[in-house]
Amino acid sequence: MLDQAFEALKTYDWGADRNQLLPIEEAVITTRDDAAARQALEARIAALLAADVSRDAKDFACRMLMIIGSAAAVPALAALLPEHDESHMARYALERIPADEAARALREALPKASGPLKVGIIGSLGVRRDTASVPALAASLADSDAAVARAAATALGNIGTPEAAKALAASRSTNADVKLAATDARLACADSLLAAGKKSEALVLYKSLAGEDQPKHVRLAGTRGMLACAGKAQ
Amino acid sequence: MHDDQSRTQYEDHGRIRPEHRGPSRREFLKTAGAAIAVPYVITSSALGNEERPPASDRIVMAGIGIGNMGRGDCESFLGRGDVQYVAASDVRKGARDWAKARVDKHYQNGDCQTYNDFREILARGDIDAVHIATPDHWHAIMVIEACRQGKDVYCQKPETRTLREGPLMIAAARRYARVVSGGSQRVLEDYRDTVNKCWAGELGTIKSINVNVGPLSQLCNLPAEATPPEIDWELWLGPAPWAPYNKARCDGNFSTAGNSWRSYIDYSGGGMTDWGAHHFGGATFAVDVRELQPREIEYHDEKEGKFLTYKYPNGLLLTHNRPQTGNLQVEGTPGEEIAAKAVPSYKGDGGIYGDFIECVKTREKPFRDIELAVNTVAVSHLGIIAYELQRSLKWDAARQEFPGDAEANRFLDRARREPWVL
Numbered sequence: 001m002l003d004q005a006f007e008a009l010k011t012y013d014w015g016a017d018r019n020q021l022l023p024i025e026e027a028v029i030t031t032r033d034d035a036a037a038r039q040a041l042e043a044r045i046a047a048l049l050a051a052d053v054s055r056d057a058k059d060f061a062c063r064m065l066m067i068i069g070s071a072a073a074v075p076a077l078a079a080l081l082p083e084h085d086e087s088h089m090a091r092y093a094l095e096r097i098p099a100d101e102a103a104r105a106l107r108e109a110l111p112k113a114s115g116p117l118k119v120g121i122i123g124s125l126g127v128r129r130d131t132a133s134v135p136a137l138a139a140s141l142a143d144s145d146a147a148v149a150r151a152a153a154t155a156l157g158n159i160g161t162p163e164a165a166k167a168l169a170a171s172r173s174t175n176a177d178v179k180l181a182a183t184d185a186r187l188a189c190a191d192s193l194l195a196a197g198k199k200s201e202a203l204v205l206y207k208s209l210a211g212e213d214q215p216k217h218v219r220l221a222g223t224r225g226m227l228a229c230a231g232k233a234q
Numbered sequence: 235m236h237d238d239q240s241r242t243q244y245e246d247h248g249r250i251r252p253e254h255r256g257p258s259r260r261e262f263l264k265t266a267g268a269a270i271a272v273p274y275v276i277t278s279s280a281l282g283n284e285e286r287p288p289a290s291d292r293i294v295m296a297g298i299g300i301g302n303m304g305r306g307d308c309e310s311f312l313g314r315g316d317v318q319y320v321a322a323s324d325v326r327k328g329a330r331d332w333a334k335a336r337v338d339k340h341y342q343n344g345d346c347q348t349y350n351d352f353r354e355i356l357a358r359g360d361i362d363a364v365h366i367a368t369p370d371h372w373h374a375i376m377v378i379e380a381c382r383q384g385k386d387v388y389c390q391k392p393e394t395r396t397l398r399e400g401p402l403m404i405a406a407a408r409r410y411a412r413v414v415s416g417g418s419q420r421v422l423e424d425y426r427d428t429v430n431k432c433w434a435g436e437l438g439t440i441k442s443i444n445v446n447v448g449p450l451s452q453l454c455n456l457p458a459e460a461t462p463p464e465i466d467w468e469l470w471l472g473p474a475p476w477a478p479y480n481k482a483r484c485d486g487n488f489s490t491a492g493n494s495w496r497s498y499i500d501y502s503g504g505g506m507t508d509w510g511a512h513h514f515g516g517a518t519f520a521v522d523v524r525e526l527q528p529r530e531i532e533y534h535d536e537k538e539g540k541f542l543t544y545k546y547p548n549g550l551l552l553t554h555n556r557p558q559t560g561n562l563q564v565e566g567t568p569g570e571e572i573a574a575k576a577v578p579s580y581k582g583d584g585g586i587y588g589d590f591i592e593c594v595k596t597r598e599k600p601f602r603d604i605e606l607a608v609n610t611v612a613v614s615h616l617g618i619i620a621y622e623l624q625r626s627l628k629w630d631a632a633r634q635e636f637p638g639d640a641e642a643n644r645f646l647d648r649a650r651r652e653p654w655v656l
Contacts, residue, residue: 098644116652151655
């Protein structure tokens with residue numbers, strides 16, 4: 001049955017009977033306690049990514065690798081990151097694979113990417129809270145592409161470390177969208193720092209956003225944060 | 235071809251164009267004041283009358299996603315005298331046209347503005363609040379962006395598509411002190427008998443409650459159809475994986491049997507989240523665990539069928555599809571009497587919509603505050619993951635993770651398609 005399912009994937013495309021692939025979906029779950037079988041299954045699925053199969057077949061393969069992919073599948077997935085049609089589904093797997101190799105692949109793809117694909121890679125690094133990517137994300141804050149800079153701000157907010165906050169504080173973008181995202185990210189960093197007990201660092205951030213130059217709801221957020229740092233009810 | 239498509243999508247959807255930012259209400263009034271130098275008729279509606287507050291006191295609202303649920307929400311807010319409905323957004327021209335015709339007819343003017351891209355609504359400084367009724371895969375991005383822009387939000391259920399989205403939405407609402415309400419009116423209104431008995435103490439200490447709901451959503455592999463010119467397909471898909479247009483993929487009907495977006499995993503959790511938001515919401519309200527999330531999900535695969543037992547930190551059991559057990563069937567402690575508690579309810583007038591508007595005015599938390607709504611949909615998501623993995627799970631609600639369970643933690647979220655980032 002499994003062999004037939006893999007055979008079906010060679011010609012699988014939108015409109016094909018999805019039930020043909022059920023044996024693969026079942027094997028992804030049932031090989032949990034059989035390391036050798038799972039390894040073999042992972043290799044077989046990853047091999048599809050370099051094969052002459054449809055975008056839909058690769059989409060399916062990435063979904064399966066999201067569940068069982070390991071460092072072994074990373075090179076095949078990383079090869080798709082620059083590809084317009086497949087970059088997102090490669091991230092669909094890479095973003096969720098816990099292995100360090102997955103984060104490294106995303107970091108290495110970042111300087112070679114541009115436009116929306118770069119935005120996507122930045123987003124995935126942020127979701128992974130990849131602290132090693134902070135310098136690259138800090139540089140991306142100044143990208144002439146506002147969508148890239150905006151994504152970098154959001155990613156740094158997700159990472160939430162003092163280094164991320166420092167990078168955000170250095171942002172000088174005049175683009176309204178980037179400023180909005182950077183402001184939110186700075187507040188997110190402050191929230192993270194406060195939750196981690198780093199009150200003085202959080203206070204500096206909140207205070208910087210509580211001034212009259214900020215919109216009312218941002219001033220409110222800054223003020224509430226300052227009160228929280230002081231241990232007062234919000 | 236793909237490069238061109240990419241560029242178009244990117245330029246259209248990757249940023250908010252500053253020139254579309256509207257004036258704030260204060261700026262608008264200042265401009266209007268200057269304009270009063272010319273002949274100007276102030277209508278009784280603008281000044282307010284016995285039925286309507288003056289324009290300056292009304293909540294200025296807009297709608298995002300004007301399909302089946304969105305139209306109902308639009309009608310409900312439009313019918314309120316304390317709301318001024320000014321704009322609507324939808325990626326389908328037909329939905330935009332419906333909204334404009336409906337709103338303009340209501341106010342007897344031509345003022346309603348419509349947009350393909352929701353960000354143009356969120357960037358308007360004169361709008362106080364929005365209601366959101368798009369497919370579920372959009373909710374988190376829209377709610378969070380609305381909060382960043384200082385808007386209050388009424389978001390249809392199910393509020394989240396992944397577990398990770400919930401805390402981000404709550405954080406955005408709390409960070410900016412926004413009123414963010416979830417959208418299930420059934421939580422309070424459909425199960426009153428059970429709710430009243432539980433809260434009155436008539437059933438004694440509650441041991442368990444059961445919910446029957448389903449099915450889970452499926453992968454979609456429908457064939458490609460010609461994309462109608464009336465829909466912006468790229469923006470309909472948004473953060474979801476790319477797929478070719480098919481009418482059944484994006485139809486907004488309430489079925490979960492394969493002919494609607496509610497059937498497919500990229501946009502919905504199926505009946506488990508769609509009706510689950512109502513049933514799990516009603517059940518957790520009835521037994522008063524709506525402020526909690528389960529700490530364990532037991533997966534049962536027995537002769538009678540597969541079902542789940544959720545264990546709450548206070549000992550309460552919530553079962554899902556337990557064989558031979560009715561929906562919202564409660565197991566109490568016969569013969570025990572416990573103290574009655576006052577049943578929480580809506581504020582203001584006009585059901586769940588009135589509750590939201592009242593809270594926008596008073597800055598209180600609404601009945602379906604986003605945190606409670608997120609807790610409800612988390613039950614659905616946790617159950618889906620247990621069924622997908624065919625095993626039991628432990629859940630750390632404080633850390634929002636499956637402790638020591640790398641396999642399950644992969645299901646906390648899914649990568650969003652560029653250029654969407656969360």
